[in-house]
Amino acid sequence: MFFRRPKPQQQPFKVIRAIQAVYNRGNRIGIPRSNDQKVLGSVRVILSSVGTLYVIGTPIGNLGDLTLRASRILSSVPLVAAEDTRVTRRLLAHLDAHPRLLSCHEHNWKRQLPRLLEALDEGDVALATDAGSPAISDPGAGLVAAVAEAGHSVVTIPGVSAVTAALSTLVLFESPHRLRATLTDIADALNDPPIAVCRELTKLHEEVWRGTASDALAYFAAPRGEFTVVIGPVTLDAPDQTASQDELLQTARHTLAEHRAAGKRGRDAVAEVVASTGLPRRAVYALWVETGSSDSGNAGKR
Known part of the structure; x- marks a missing residue:
């Protein structure tokens, strides 16, 4: 939550300098430190x-x-x-x-x-x-x-x-009664990406929350105000790459045979199979030639 401060660049450090001055004076006159050092350190961390x-x-x-x-x-x-x-x-x-x-x-x-x-x-x-x-x-x-x-x-x-005030490429404006449903969809569809949820952006009581979509669901249990949701980089699950090389070659051979039977041109058939299987173009072209030789041999036997 952001709030207004009368000269924010000066006031907090007047406080910490005053605390330091009192602490240093205590050192000079021999007052034991006890826990004062820890207190001063905590104040320094908070105000830093x-x-x-x-x-x-x-x-x-x-x-x-x-x-x-x-x-x-x-x-x-x-x-x-x-x-x-x-x-x-x-x-x-x-x-x-x-x-x-x-x-x-x-x-x-x-x-x-x-x-x-x-x-x-x-x-x-x-x-x-x-x-x-x-x-x-x-x-x-x-x-x-x-x-x-x-x-x-x-x-x-x-x-x-x-829109550009949110500093990202994917920005959603959302109302409070739809926010939780939207966060659920983001978590499910986009693999729970990092997001920023900006509440009452540019208004007096604006708030910026950062985390994952699922964490936002827990934080915004009863959302109030108008929201801008900024979605960070999305990492989707990689496609299944468990098929063996032999299985891919068999699939390519079968598909090429179907394309040849349908009268498709070799260049188009090879390009389509390369795109669908990820096999090297040279290997797919060799299969195309092979399926043509097989068809010619079978035709001769008949």
Whole structure:
């Protein structure tokens, strides 16, 4: 669940610095540590993931298409990760915004990832591309996945398309009373793929849940709100490949004989059997010649 914070890039770290200051003062005057170190460590872990990555949908051709929410985020974050800093700098100049820029494109995003994660440990960061929504035709998908894996929140700030805000190629809009049936179908038909279930996306109380379709069924026992379901890579069961080579050859021989009897041309018959059996074309052609020789021999005996 995402929530509003009055200066999210500063407030939590004022808290942790205050805790550290008290702890350090205790050390100087000789107060025993006891469990304070564990408490401080826990606070540090909890607050370390407080930074949010805002994925900004930028105008494709008209700066006037930039949303008010995107303008507010770009004007308030201390750092913007940009596909091309020159293009993004022009957009920021249009807003009279002056955050630091971090170049993050196809060829360097993995190298820049540690710097981005370090910045997220200090506060919020925006991700923007030259035009459109990040992760559609740029390296944003890998970067967003890495940020989420590191434990930081990822919030999309949509542009002109609601579909692209979900950052994937397969997106379903679903109502609460149909959600569980849809999740069941996804789990059964698509081999329980990884999914993201986005509830109330772009609204005040938006929530993004990640896991498998079957896990989502357990989590959303009584769904409420409007849902966007994003389906990740699907791994379907491989076709049965247990047939032996001899069985495939026998099947091919029988099929070719049927094609010859039906008057089908050799080239077409061979191509069809190659496609259905996966046998090498040379082997299937040899069988085609063999079936022709057999037919000629049988005709001579008659």
